[in-house]
Amino acid sequence: MSAAPTSPKAPAISKEQAEAIYSRGLEGIIAGETAVCSIEQGGLWYRGYEIHDLAQNATFEEVAFVLLEGHKPSPAELARFKAEIVAERPLHPMVTSFIESAGGYLASGRAVPMDVLRTAVSILAHTDPDAQSVDNAANLRKAKRLLAKIPTIIGHMQNVIDGRAIIGRELGGDPTLGHAANLMYLMNGEKPNKDYARVIDVSLILYAEHDYNASTFTSRVIAGTLSDMHGAVAGAIAALKGPLHGGANEAAMEMLKEIMHDVGERAIGTKAVDDWMQKAFDTKRKLMGFGHRVYKNGDHRAPILHKMGRAIAEKDTKNPGGHAAVKWFELGEQVQKIMLDKKTIHPNVDFPCGMTYFTMGIPVPQYTPIFVASRITGWCAHIIEQHANNRIIRPLSKYTGEAPRKW
Ligand code: CMC
Secondary structure, eight states: OOOOOOOSSOOSSOHHHHHHHOOGGGTTOOOOOOSSEEEETTEEEETTEEHHHHHHHOOHHHHHHHHHHSSOOOHHHHHHHHHHHHHTOSOOHHHHHHHHHTHHHHHHTSSOHHHHHHHHHHHHHHHOTTTTOOSHHHHHHHHHHHHHHHHHHHHHHHHHHHTOOOTTTTTSSOTTSOHHHHHHHHHHSOOOOHHHHHHHHHHHHHHSOOTTOHHHHHHHHHHTTTOOHHHHHHHHHHHHHSTTTTTHHHHHHHHHHHHHHHHOGGGTTSHHHHHHHHHHHHTTOOOTTBOOSSOSSOOTHHHHHHHHHHHHHHTOSSSGGGHHHHHHHHHHHHHHHHHHHHHOOOBOTHHHHHHHHHHTTOOGGGHHHHHHHHHHHHHHHHHHHHHHTOOOOOOOOOOOSOOOOOO
């Protein structure tokens, strides 16, 4: 009988060591390295640039460049990057006709925009000449195409939902508009005013990147098998959709609408809202837009967006006197205070996002797709980083099943 093969290499971590560091939901576990982003209780940095600094002084295109290309762009680099994105905005007819064919399902609510977007991204792969390559240059070209085309997909979806002619079929919008303003324009044919365009732009900056969050981790796991960028992004979209992750911006607004419906507008500021919240606590309901795995003392992004959203709500032009829009912020602020007083749980960025996008008249089912339009930059930066220095991501599990037994 021949000897059993000897292991060429002992495992880097023994079973006992692995069990000792096990943590449910991977809480507190470092699952990989990255130079793209760092988040701590005390701050959030994209490639070393702090989030308040970026929200105040950068544009989304500049942030996208920093994330994808790795450094702050010179004026010439930025101009070239913007031109490349504008040129890549139109969709292949295969993608447009899919969105049109899904129109009835989207309009009736049987298909949701996040799912249609996920499928559209998969179809984009079939039209991309670099689809199967995972080298750096091909990945960067694909990342720019995805960045450029996702707003066009979102716009086309909204057009078929609303039953209007597709805006931007030939050009993917208005080439004179920046990324954020064009996204709004593609959705309803109206060029946003400067305030709205900047608020959307900042929301895209805030959503762009967040290290090993669930969707980014998903994209790295897929990329780690040396599978392609479009597949990794489709998986990331599926992960982002969940209400515990990106889907929370839609769920947070739906929750506020539910409270408003149950207590009535006149009850804002009164005990009726406390009573609604108490019932939620008693039934152990998860309040959407609150809590965070990493930030226990508050999400740095939330106050930035809250302040900007409230400012446009206060001078909202669509609702005379600003009252109709600002009431959502008044209700939201009361809900936040109750959460903090009773549960010591802070809002995350999805909470003000819901109220802000609602103020701007954006349909709720498009909030998470807009999150995708931003986070595509972070995902692609991570996929590029994973492919460039790859080791398959293959953790262990803690077995809780039956002891070995005979069949
Ligand atoms: N509502 C009510 N209770 C909550 C909430 C909440 N939103 N968040 C946390 N808790 C409770 C939780 O039930 C737990 O209670 P207990 O100890 O009695 O079981 C306690 O607070 C500690 O929770 P945790 O361990 O900090 O939560 P986690 O790290 O496992 O989950 C989370 C983080 C974000 C999934 C969770 O806070 C949550 O479900 N929030 C609501 C959904 C949401 O807003 N998601 C967006 C996340 S941030 C931005 C993004 O990814 O888009």
